[in-house]
Amino acid sequence: MFLSNGSISKPGEVTAAVKTAIDCGYRHLDCARAYQNEDEVGAGIKAKVDDGTIKREDLFVTSKLWCTHHHPDDVERACKQTLDSLGLEYLDLFLIHWPMAYKRGDVLFPKDADGNWQFDDTPQVETWKAMEKLVEKGLCKDIGLSNSNKKQVQDILDACKIKPATLQIELHPLLIQEDMVQFCKENGVTVTAYSPLGSPDRPWIKDDDPRLMEDPTVVEIAKKKGKSPAQILIRFALDRGNICIPKSVTPSRIQANFETLNFKLTSQEMEQLKGLNKDYRGCALEWIAHPHHPFFPI
Numbered sequence: 001m002f003l004s005n006g007s008i009s010k011p012g013e014v015t016a017a018v019k020t021a022i023d024c025g026y027r028h029l030d031c032a033r034a035y036q037n038e039d040e041v042g043a044g045i046k047a048k049v050d051d052g053t054i055k056r057e058d059l060f061v062t063s064k065l066w067c068t069h070h071h072p073d074d075v076e077r078a079c080k081q082t083l084d085s086l087g088l089e090y091l092d093l094f095l096i097h098w099p100m101a102y103k104r105g106d107v108l109f110p111k112d113a114d115g116n117w118q119f120d121d122t123p124q125v126e127t128w129k130a131m132e133k134l135v136e137k138g139l140c141k142d143i144g145l146s147n148s149n150k151k152q153v154q155d156i157l158d159a160c161k162i163k164p165a166t167l168q169i170e171l172h173p174l175l176i177q178e179d180m181v182q183f184c185k186e187n188g189v190t191v192t193a194y195s196p197l198g199s200p201d202r203p204w205i206k207d208d209d210p211r212l213m214e215d216p217t218v219v220e221i222a223k224k225k226g227k228s229p230a231q232i233l234i235r236f237a238l239d240r241g242n243i244c245i246p247k248s249v250t251p252s253r254i255q256a257n258f259e260t261l262n263f264k265l266t267s268q269e270m271e272q273l274k275g276l277n278k279d280y281r282g283c284a285l286e287w288i289a290h291p292h293h294p295f296f297p298i
């Protein structure tokens with residue numbers, strides 16, 4: 001089972017969540033430099049290795065290269081910083097978090113004095129070539145992409161020596177991305193679904209944005225099966241044949257999310273949920289006017 005540590009949590013929460021998740025049976029931890037909590041993830045991993053619950057090789061740890069480190073000269077250093085924060089010698093999977101390069105440096109969200117975003121022009125293909133070297137050096141076992149559109153994935157497929165292991169994208173009944181999922185399957189790239197619950201706790205959510213877990217169809221199916229809406233939505237991603245990384249720091253929800261492995265949805269229920277599709281993105285970052293924005297290029 002899988003746990004994402006996406007978004008910033010209170011001090012101590014992530015370490016406790018990682019320990020709880022490992023005790024529940026989770027073995028895939030999804031991390032990123034941008035979440036600013038990889039030291040806490042590492043502390044949780046170390047605690048469960050030290051107490052004999054797991055060995056390092058029992059875990060599958062994913063992290064992501066942030067946008068300020070896309071230049072080929074910065075990629076290895078960024079990976080080593082992540083490994084140092086996590087207290088690990090290697091990553092199982094390292095993704096390019098977004099295909100948009102920001103100004104080089106250690107400021108995660110660089111802006112000028114007027115508040116304008118500062119970008120870099122490094123193409124993702126050049127970043128990918130540097131990522132491939134990380135595999136050759138044993139710093140990570142595999143590499144992949146996140147938040148790239150179909151053309152951007154194809155550009156990598158056309159130029160790569162190592163094929164992307166996965167594409168991590170926002171995926172839920174309001175955004176089923178059938179064409180992208182099929183494209184990835186045809187090219188031997190697995191799909192990892194993030195925000196499977198519709199990202200209800202995102203900081204920029206608006207009052208009139210859809211609340212997926214409150215949708216009548218989701219609620220009805222949940223009641224019929226004796227499950228929570230969150231469990232139904234996680235199962236929806238899994239029954240499509242995708243990897244799913246729900247995020248939680250609440251012990252009861254971490255356990256409940258794990259219990260989605262104990263049931264399946266019927267084909268009729270799957271079609272009902274697919275019918276909710278509105279091509280609605282909760283994590284579009286539409287306010288970033290980057291020329292390589294995957295959804296709103298300028």
